[in-house]
Amino acid sequence: MVAEAQNLKVSVWRGTGETGEFETFDVPSRESQTVLDVVSWIQQQADPTLTYRFACRVGMCGSCAMMVNGIPRWTCRTHVKKVSENNTLRIEPLRNMPVIKDLVADMDPFFDKWVSAEALHHPTSTRNDAITPVDATTPERQAADAGIECINCGICYAACDTVAGNPDYLGPAALQRAWTLLNDAKDGGRIAILDAVSGSGGCHNCHSMGSCTRYCPNELDPMSAIAGLKRETFRHALRRKRDA
Amino acid sequence: MLDLKLYMAQRLTALIMAPLVIGHIAVMIYAIQGGLSAAEILGRTQGSVFWFAFYGLFVLAVSVHAAIGLRVIAHEWGGLKGPALSALTWAVGLGLLIMGARAVWAVTWA
Numbered sequence: 547m548v549a550e551a552q553n554l555k556v557s558v559w560r561g562t563g564e565t566g567e568f569e570t571f572d573v574p575s576r577e578s579q580t581v582l583d584v585v586s587w588i589q590q591q592a593d594p595t596l597t598y599r600f601a602c603r604v605g606m607c608g609s610c611a612m613m614v615n616g617i618p619r620w621t622c623r624t625h626v627k628k629v630s631e632n633n634t635l636r637i638e639p640l641r642n643m644p645v646i647k648d649l650v651a652d653m654d655p656f657f658d659k660w661v662s663a664e665a666l667h668h669p670t671s672t673r674n675d676a677i678t679p680v681d682a683t684t685p686e687r688q689a690a691d692a693g694i695e696c697i698n699c700g701i702c703y704a705a706c707d708t709v710a711g712n713p714d715y716l717g718p719a720a721l722q723r724a725w726t727l728l729n730d731a732k733d734g735g736r737i738a739i740l741d742a743v744s745g746s747g748g749c750h751n752c753h754s755m756g757s758c759t760r761y762c763p764n765e766l767d768p769m770s771a772i773a774g775l776k777r778e779t780f781r782h783a784l785r786r787k788r789d790a
Numbered sequence: 791m792l793d794l795k796l797y798m799a800q801r802l803t804a805l806i807m808a809p810l811v812i813g814h815i816a817v818m819i820y821a822i823q824g825g826l827s828a829a830e831i832l833g834r835t836q837g838s839v840f841w842f843a844f845y846g847l848f849v850l851a852v853s854v855h856a857a858i859g860l861r862v863i864a865h866e867w868g869g870l871k872g873p874a875l876s877a878l879t880w881a882v883g884l885g886l887l888i889m890g891a892r893a894v895w896a897v898t899w900a
């Protein structure tokens with residue numbers, strides 16, 4: 547394939563932990579080139595010490611997310627020509643997370659919050675019990691299905707201005723998973739989930755700004771899932787008062 | 791920073807405030823258009839259980855609602871947290887309540 551005349555000017559964040567700076571590379575521009583292709587070209591052709599993360603390259607694993615010209619994106623499915631501005635790209639590690647090195651963000655705090663939100667399976671039966679049937683037509687199941695394809699890429703979390711201003715906030719991904727489990731006939735953690743998302747970092751901190759829904763690469767809608775949690779916790783609290 | 795209790799308190803006070811704000815604005819426009827003097831206004835509010843309840847409830851709701859709203863802004867924009875954030879929340883809430891209660895008292899009962 548013939549390289550197009552113009553090269554891309556790519557600024558890449560380099561550094562360990564909190565310190566670092568941008569380093570600029572000239573990368574040959576190609577037809578159908580993804581941002582991940584550009585990062586890989588730099589690592590293979592210009593500087594083998596560049597650290598970044600990817601696995602599947604087809605938008606399934608969620609490991610390649612980075613900030614591209616200030617916007618969080620799954621880089622393996624993001625075409626350069628859709629996001630470059632005057633043939634330049636600025637690539638940084640995901641926002642709202644500590645940096646390990648170069649383009650690799652530390653996702654531990656992100657996943658710790660999934661656990662804090664009780665966004666994990668709460669089994670209702672053992673291997674000896676019959677399998678709980680799942681009725682795909684119930685509104686609960688449909689609410690669960692709407693959010694179930696999350697690939698844990700962290701893009702919504704990086705996009706969220708509430709996380710940026712309020713670091714204890716659990717964030718859209720964890721809360722959306724809590725919501726899908728709350729609506730899942732096979733999950734038995736209803737009260738645990740409602741309590742977990744009602745704490746000081748819980749769903750009520752959300753201002754419904756909607757960056758999560760705007761930037762989710764799988765076109766999920768965490769903002770509405772969080773609104774569902776707000777409604778459900780509110781209702782549950784009123785009911786609890788009445789029954790007390 | 792904003793748990794379920796604070797969230798509920800803010801939503802419920804918003805619910806209370808919505809009709810009261812409309813009532814308040816309507817009364818202001820009416821009072822100005824009709825050219826009521828201060829003495830005439832006081833003549834209607836003094837001793838009125840209705841106006842005492844109307845503005846008393848308004849002040850109560852505003853104090854709770856504003857204290858929680860400012861708490862969020864102070865945390866997200868000002869980085870305030872922990873005891874300092876609680877202190878600010880209470881100071882705003884009680885400050886508004888005292889000032890508002892004095893005003894209500896002055897125009898309805900004093």
Ligand code: FES
Pocket residue numbers: 600601602603604605606607608609610611620621622623
């Ligand atoms: S590399 Fe797997 S989602 Fe991009």
